[in-house]
Amino acid sequence: MSDRADYKQGGGAFSSDILQRKDFWSAILYVGLGLGTIIASLRYEFGSPSNMGPGFFPIILSTILVLIGCVIAVRVFARNTVGPDVRLGFINWKALALVAVSTVLFGLLLPYAGVLIALPVLMLVGAAASRHFRLELRAIIGMLLLSTSTVLVFVIGLGVPMPLLGSAFGG
Template identity: 30%
Template sequence: MVIKSPQDFGAGILFILFGAIGLYVGSDLTFGSARNMGPGYFPMIICGLIVLIGLIVTAKSLSLEGPPIERIQFRPILFILLAIAAFGLLIAEVGAVISSILLILFAAYARRNVNLIETVVFAVGTAAFVVIIFVYALGQPMPVWWGR
C-alpha cells in the first residue's frame, strides 16, 4: 500500500476517527426512524456520513498524487486562541464593539504581513455587524459599549 497523498490520508483518518467517536458516544441514544426520529437519529446519520467521507478521502489518498503533510505552524494557532480568549474575557467588561475590534486585530496577526489599515477597516465593519445583528436584531443581552 503506497500513500500518494499524505494530507488526504491524514484528513481521512481524522474524519473516520471523529465519526467513529460520535457513533460510539451517540450509541446510547434512541435512533428511531425517518418518520419518528429519536434523539440519536440525526447525530448518528451525520457521524455515519463523516465516517463515509473519511473512507472516501482515505481511498482517494491511495490513488491520486497530493502534497505532503506540512509542518505545524504555531503562530496561527496561538493568535486565533488569544483572539477568542480575549473576546470571551472582555465582552462583558468593554462591550461588543471594542471586544469585536480586538478579536479581529488579534486574529489578523495569525498571518504574516498584516495590512493594519485593511485590518482596522474590517474590524470596524465586523463590530458594526455584530452590534446590528446580535444586539439589535436578535436582542442578545450584551453591552454595546464600555460600561453600558
C-alpha cells in the same frame, strides 16, 4: 514529536511521509468524528424505520462517515507514491492561532471590559497574524477609525446590546 527518529528506523521513509498526507488526516478525521457520533448517538432512542427515533438518522450518517474514512485510509496505504498535491504543505499555525485567539478574546472581554476595549484587542491580536503587521501610526489611526465607526454603526445605530464599558468599569 520526540520519537520521530524511532519512527523512521522502524517503518522507513514511508511512515513519516504518511503524517504529511492530506488524505491520511481526512481519514483520521472522518473515522474519529464518525465513531464519536455513533457513541454519542447510542444514548438516543434508535426506533425503527417506521418510527425513526432521534438516534436513527445520526447513526446511519455516522456509519457512512466511518466507511468513507476507512476507504480513504485503504487508499492511503495502497498508494505509496506521494504526489505534491496530497502533501499538507505549509500550515500557517501562527495565523490560525492569532485569528482564533483574537475572536475568543473578544468574546471573553466583551461583558467585562466592554466593546471599547474588546474591539481594539480583537483588531490588534488579529492583525498580528499578517506578515505585514507593524505597530505604526497609520495602523493605529486605522484601528481607531474602524473601532469608532463600528461602535457608531452597530451599537448606536443598529442597537446591538454591547456594553461600551463592561462590568469591570461598573458599566
